[in-house]
Amino acid sequence: MIREARRQDLNEIMIIVCAVVKKMHEQGSRQWDENYPTGADYLNDINNHELFVYEKNGEIVGVCTVSKQGHKEYHLINWSSSEPAWTIKRIAINPSYHGQGIADQFMEFAEELAKQSGIYHLTTDTFCENKHAQGLFQRHGFHYVDRRNDRRGSFEFYYYEKILARE
Numbered sequence: 001m002i003r004e005a006r007r008q009d010l011n012e013i014m015i016i017v018c019a020v021v022k023k024m025h026e027q028g029s030r031q032w033d034e035n036y037p038t039g040a041d042y043l044n045d046i047n048n049h050e051l052f053v054y055e056k057n058g059e060i061v062g063v064c065t066v067s068k069q070g071h072k073e074y075h076l077i078n079w080s081s082s083e084p085a086w087t088i089k090r091i092a093i094n095p096s097y098h099g100q101g102i103a104d105q106f107m108e109f110a111e112e113l114a115k116q117s118g119i120y121h122l123t124t125d126t127f128c129e130n131k132h133a134q135g136l137f138q139r140h141g142f143h144y145v146d147r148r149n150d151r152r153g154s155f156e157f158y159y160y161e162k163i164l165a166r167e
Contacts, residue, residue: 001054001055001056002052002053002054002055002105002106002109003052003053003055004049004051004052004053005042005045005046005051005052005053005063006046007043007046009046009053009060010039010042010043010046012059012060013039013042013051013053013060013063013092014039014042016060016061016062016063016092016093016094017032017037017042017063017092019094019095020032020092020093020094020095021033021034023095024130028129029127029129029130030127030129030155031126031127031129031130031155037090037092041090042063042065042090045065045067045089045090048067048068050065050066050067050068051063051064051065052064052065052066052106052109054093054102054105054106056097061093061094061096061097061102062091062092062093062094062097062102062103062106063090063091063092064088064089064090064091064092064103064106064109064110065087065088065089065090065091066086066087066088066089066109066110066113066114067086067087067088067089068084068086068087069087070085070087070123071087071089071125073148074087074123076148077123077145077146077148077159078145078146079121079123079145079161080143080145080161080163081121081161081163083119083120083121084119084121085119085121085122085123085161086110086113086114086117086119086121086122086123087122087123087124088106088107088110088122088123088124089124091103091106091133091136103136104136104139104140107136107137107140108140110122111140111162111164114164115164115167119164120163120164120165120166121161121162121163121164122142122161122162122164123159123160123161124137124142124159124160124161125157125158125159125160126157126158126160127155127156127157127158128147128155128156128157128158134158134160137160138160140162141162142160142161142162143160143161143162144158144159144160145159145160145161146158146159147159
């Protein structure tokens with residue numbers, strides 16, 4: 001079940017994020033570390049009513065931000081639409097629950113949430129080495145748009161978007 005996150009969920013969320021960071025590092029991806037994402041990032045998402053958790057048997061096993069704002073560099077990306085967009089950020093699934101379709105459910109949830117609010121454009125990005133995220137986005141009909149180096153110039157990010165069908 002997906003629901004909006006609450007402040008009291010933050011400790012459980014950060015335990016998941018730490019486990020995901022460890023798993024990413026084991027797989028050779030340095031997209032996340034002790035500097036990102038932080039508890040402050042998720043608390044800000046909670047305060048903005050943009051953070052959602054996936055509960056299974058009363059335990060939080062996943063987290064996803066669906067934000068009305070893209071990252072700072074998003075105005076530089078060559079999106080195919082100038083319509084307002086919502087951005088999917090910071091998806092983290094407890095590694096013990098990988099392969100159970102939880103990230104897929106978050107993607108479907110984000111689409112429905114956007115449509116219900118009259119938004120038909122979704123954006124997202126990921127580290128060039130994060131093949132799992134790239135596959136997730138492509139599986140859900142997102143299209144590659146652009147690539148950029150991060151502000152330190154050391155990591156390349158891929159940017160994706162999806163134009164949602166108007167019903």
